[in-house]
């Protein structure tokens with residue numbers, strides 16, 4: 104399998120004593136569904152945001168398709184960000200705007216300023232946005248304001264926005280942590296479909312091992328900013344589980 | 359460090375108290391009589407209170423053991439009471455409060471009161487045109503202030519400016535200027551502009567505009583600092599440029615509060631326009647000043663009614679619109 108991302112010695116230090124990531128090495132293959140596990144504060148969000156440089160790494164290198172991304176600036180940096188769609192726990196949509204405009208905003212990286220002032224004039228752009236809205240099953244809500252949608256629907260809008268980027272990788276930061284179990288599974292199914300049908304590489308942090316087992320093709324785990332596990336989901340037994348979540352943790356509580 | 363701060367506070371308060379006492383004795387504060395005894399008193403009082411670990415300065419710097427004690431069993435507690443009392447007494451004397459003037463002087467207001475009850479309606483037309491001048495100058499000042507305040511507010515929002523040297527410099531510069539221009543009252547600006555462009559509504563408009571730019575910049579930029587950062591991050595993550603991030607993630611979040619603030623500002627500007635007019639800024643305020651100088655109380659009465667009605671209507675309209683906007 105061809106590798107798409109190579110993370111070498113990635114370190115992020117916030118304040119002098121807050122080391123969110125310590126010398127993390129991960130290789131991600133094209134087309135993988137990589138699940139990121141770890142306790143709260145273990146550095147999952149920081150790792151994901153270093154990949155599209157929403158957070159600047161302190162040291163270490165990231166290669167995307169052999170290209171070193173850690174020094175890119177300006178237009179080159181924006182071009183790399185375009186290749187990473189991102190989905191967030193809090194959805195991070197623009198609540199006052201319609202589903203359509205929110206989805207179109209995923210394409211901003213390819214639009215000039217004036218085009219982004221009048222996005223609805225571009226027929227081709229609008230029809231592509233509508234296709235992506237249809238893919239997440241929200242065609243009936245195209246012109247609804249996002250704030251009037253349920254949490255699960257909002258996360259699907261966020262997925263459509265990410266799709267609009269025509270991304271090679273989707274970074275999902277606890278995409279289902281604020282949804283109920285049934286809705287969570289629906290949203291995960293959409294991510295699974297993008298992975299299988301479009302071959303989009305997915306890196307997704309999760310809190311539920313059951314979801315990791317169901318959707319992940321590989322799992323990596325962080326603990327206090329260090330990589331403590333890398334393998335297939337079924338390799339996580341009692342011992343490994345406790346290595347990730349601590350001595351006292353029991354899987355029943357995490358499910 | 360806390361100790362030093364508390365000593366400085368105590369010294370300032372003791373000096374103030376000594377000054378008050380000497381003023382009460384002489385009814386005039388002469389530096390030569392104050393300097394030696396006053397400073398000796400202040401130093402002694404500060405030293406005394408600090409030695410007993412019981413002073414206002416220590417209260418302010420949150421000395422735990424002192425704050426636990428009963429208020430009236432502490433020296434500092436009593437000192438606070440005495441300071442408040444002496445301030446009241448000194449204030450009473452300086453302000454020349456005179457109850458009998460207040461009660462007996464009411465007779466002198468007969469002219470105004472009768473003017474209020476029988477306003478000179480023959481003057482309604484010219485006064486209405488002066489009133490229109492006031493409303494228009496307030497409106498124009500508000501509208502012309504919007505684009506400036508809009509742009510400045512982005513540059514004066516901490517969460518949007520890059521944390522570089524230049525970013526900080528621009529932030530501090532705009533914030534400081536806005537604070538300065540706001541703390542100079544519109545009346546003062548009106549006096550300046552009356553000299554600059556001559557007496558009339560244009561001077562009043564400029565005064566209100568300067569003041570509005572400063573006030574709106576502050577309100578707007580605080581609004582930007584309160585936005586939800588999530589969408590900003592998400593739009594940035596799509597590969598958008600800074601301008602696109604502002605357009606998509608910032609502006610939709612601030613638009614309706616901006617409108618609400620702006621309408622509120624127009625409301626304030628109509629009120630201020632009458633005052634600004636009084637010092638030469640045109641409109642109904644200028645008319646009020648002229649009629650009052652000529653003691654034409656029936657015209658003054660008419661003007662006061664007109665101002666009250668307009669402000670009442672403005673208040674109602676702007677309140678309604680703002681309530682609508684807040685729901686959005």
Ligand SMILES: Nc1ncnc2c1ncn2[C@@H]1O[C@H](COP(=O)(O)OP(=O)(O)OP(=O)(O)O)[C@@H](O)[C@H]1O
Nearest residue numbers: 117118121123141142143144145146147148149150
């Ligand atoms: N902007 C920041 N400034 C300072 N410290 C930060 C910042 N962001 C994260 N941290 C710290 O870095 C560490 C890792 O945080 P991170 O958000 O990556 O963890 P996480 O695994 O995503 O946790 P959670 O499951 O709660 O989302 C934490 O100790 C956190 O306090």
Ligand SMILES: [Mg+2]
Nearest residue numbers: 147148149276
């Ligand atoms: Mg997180």
